[in-house]
Amino acid sequence: MSDIKLFNNDEKATWCVGCGDFGILASVQWAFANLDLLPTDVLLVSGIGCGSKLPYYMKANGYDSLHGRALPVATGAKLANHDLRVVVFSGDGDGYGIGGNHFMHTMRRNPDLTHIVENNQVYGLTKGQYSPTSQKGFLSTTSPEGAIEVQVNPIALAMAGGASFVSRGFANDPRHLRELIVKAINHKGYSLIDILQPCITYNKVNTGAWYKERVYKLDDDPSYNAGDFDAAWDKAKEWGDRIPIGVIFQDDSRPTYEEQVSQLRDGPLCRKSVEQPIDLLEAIKLEFV
Ligand code: SF4
Numbered sequence: 001m002s003d004i005k006l007f008n009n010d011e012k013a014t015w016c017v018g019c020g021d022f023g024i025l026a027s028v029q030w031a032f033a034n035l036d037l038l039p040t041d042v043l044l045v046s047g048i049g050c051g052s053k054l055p056y057y058m059k060a061n062g063y064d065s066l067h068g069r070a071l072p073v074a075t076g077a078k079l080a081n082h083d084l085r086v087v088v089f090s091g092d093g094d095g096y097g098i099g100g101n102h103f104m105h106t107m108r109r110n111p112d113l114t115h116i117v118e119n120n121q122v123y124g125l126t127k128g129q130y131s132p133t134s135q136k137g138f139l140s141t142t143s144p145e146g147a148i149e150v151q152v153n154p155i156a157l158a159m160a161g162g163a164s165f166v167s168r169g170f171a172n173d174p175r176h177l178r179e180l181i182v183k184a185i186n187h188k189g190y191s192l193i194d195i196l197q198p199c200i201t202y203n204k205v206n207t208g209a210w211y212k213e214r215v216y217k218l219d220d221d222p223s224y225n226a227g228d229f230d231a232a233w234d235k236a237k238e239w240g241d242r243i244p245i246g247v248i249f250q251d252d253s254r255p256t257y258e259e260q261v262s263q264l265r266d267g268p269l270c271r272k273s274v275e276q277p278i279d280l281l282e283a284i285k286l287e288f289v
């Protein structure tokens, strides 16, 4: 039987006191315990950034990849071992900026993995540059006159990109976030959780209080149907005075990427014998004339 304490290690988190990442760490550990997972059942893959440090502070399998490259690494791991629950951690810069290309192609492939993006709307680890999700006009070290680009809307981007599970959480509501993580991991296919995460050091605009004033829970509306793409699209566009959190869109009908790779029909790579010789021509059914 699992327990939240099984996922604790002795590492002291180096995040700033009051950082939203602490709430996310607690929610992840809590969700894993609720799912009755053990540290050996999960693989945590991260990129680079404050949010990507999260796996350092958990006892579980982990792989720290390059900046923006966590998703292809995670996809490869899932192809090799379908039994692993693979969870990816990245920030808004890592996930939507440097890793934006991988974000787009992972969504349409639909591998069975969960993608947690700790979205604080700024680059924190590298000391406060504006990021893809920074609001227009955001003042930062690299935008002293205010950011001039329109901010990325990750929820709309994910829906347009074919993601089969699209959701948003709030770091300062760990109970709700824990429930969301459980739903995302239980979803068969790619699941995105974009998490509003206050960065108390470099984002003085989108603070915990700023988010708290605006967020509302979709779960409180029993008539909301996350399976209805058009209704979900309306929610995806909502940002500003009101920001929806919860499962925004879910499509359970799509097969996963690993289910469609013919070479894996008789089991994942990690179960294949290395003794058995493989006839490559036969395996890929090439015919020469
Ligand atoms: Fe958290 Fe921001 Fe500090 Fe990074 S810089 S640890 S995101 S508060």
Ligand code: MG
Pocket (backbone or CB within 6 Å): 091, 092, 093, 118, 119, 120, 121, 122, 123, 124, 131
């Ligand atoms: Mg960030």
